[in-house]
Amino acid sequence: MNILVIGATGTIGKAVLSALSPNHHVISAGFNSGDVTVDLSSKASIKDMYKTVGRVGAVVSTAGLGNFGSFSELDDAAYDLALKNKLMGQINLVRLGRDHVENGGSFTLTAGTLSRQPMPGSVVLSMANGALESFARSAALELDQGHRLNTVSPSFVKETMEVLGMDPTPGLSAADTAKAYVAAVEGDMTGKTLDAQDYAGGTNSRV
Numbered sequence: 001m002n003i004l005v006i007g008a009t010g011t012i013g014k015a016v017l018s019a020l021s022p023n024h025h026v027i028s029a030g031f032n033s034g035d036v037t038v039d040l041s042s043k044a045s046i047k048d049m050y051k052t053v054g055r056v057g058a059v060v061s062t063a064g065l066g067n068f069g070s071f072s073e074l075d076d077a078a079y080d081l082a083l084k085n086k087l088m089g090q091i092n093l094v095r096l097g098r099d100h101v102e103n104g105g106s107f108t109l110t111a112g113t114l115s116r117q118p119m120p121g122s123v124v125l126s127m128a129n130g131a132l133e134s135f136a137r138s139a140a141l142e143l144d145q146g147h148r149l150n151t152v153s154p155s156f157v158k159e160t161m162e163v164l165g166m167d168p169t170p171g172l173s174a175a176d177t178a179k180a181y182v183a184a185v186e187g188d189m190t191g192k193t194l195d196a197q198d199y200a201g202g203t204n205s206r207v
């Protein structure tokens with residue numbers, strides 16, 4: 001299957017690319033590099049990407065910007081970034097991609113466990129993640145052409161924790177996180193949130 005991975009140059013995206021590559025042809029998209037470049041915050045850029053890539057069997061997004069920040073200090077720009085990039089950017093991948101995905105194909109977006117397990121400083125990310133899960137759950141009911149739509153909910157990734165100077169012990173590796181994306185692409189679920197922890201062992205206990 002031809003699979004377009006947006007965010008393929010990132011921490012999770014690189015692992016998803018590696019996990020999908022043995023069995024699929026992966027087209028990588030990133031902001032600065034990749035087979036194609038795209039700016040998720042621009043509908044024109046997303047349209048250009050789809051025009052360049054043509055039809056694919058699946059679209060996977062491991063992109064989406066949003067920052068941590070304390071509630072009392074979050075300004076309009078912090079909300080705008082998460083809303084325009086992580087939330088609407090990924091929603092627009094589905095809205096603008098429907099004619100570029102083959103019958104029976106799928107969209108997989110990235111949310112995150114902060115939607116259900118918030119922490120101080122996670123307000124805008126928790127907001128965007130929760131909205132993405134709800135979007136996928138509801139839009140999946142109306143997609144035609146047999147298209148499926150799911151979100152993956154990663155927990156903190158070990159490699160990211162290391163970069164942030166945190167103890168990575170409680171995290172999930174990017175390689176283990178990638179297993180949920182493979183399950184979303186190769187499975188038959190739709191409208192679901194796939195918790196990366198549930199797929200890390202290679203099983204999918206919730207499906």
Ligand SMILES: NC(=O)c1ccc[n+]([C@@H]2O[C@H](COP(=O)([O-])OP(=O)(O)OC[C@H]3O[C@@H](n4cnc5c(N)ncnc54)[C@H](OP(=O)(O)O)[C@@H]3O)[C@@H](O)[C@H]2O)c1
Pocket residue numbers: 006007008009010011012013029030031032033038039040041062063064065066085086110111112113153154155156157158160161
């Ligand atoms: N890492 C974690 O611990 C963790 C946990 C839960 C959820 N998540 C979520 O998982 C997703 C990926 O996280 P990550 O840590 O793998 O991110 P990352 O390492 O920072 O990688 C981000 C990827 O997105 C691309 N990108 C950046 N800005 C973009 C834009 N405007 N348009 C299109 N692509 C853009 C980057 O491309 P370039 O490399 O070309 O700039 C890169 O491929 C995010 O939605 C994040 O919130 C991450």
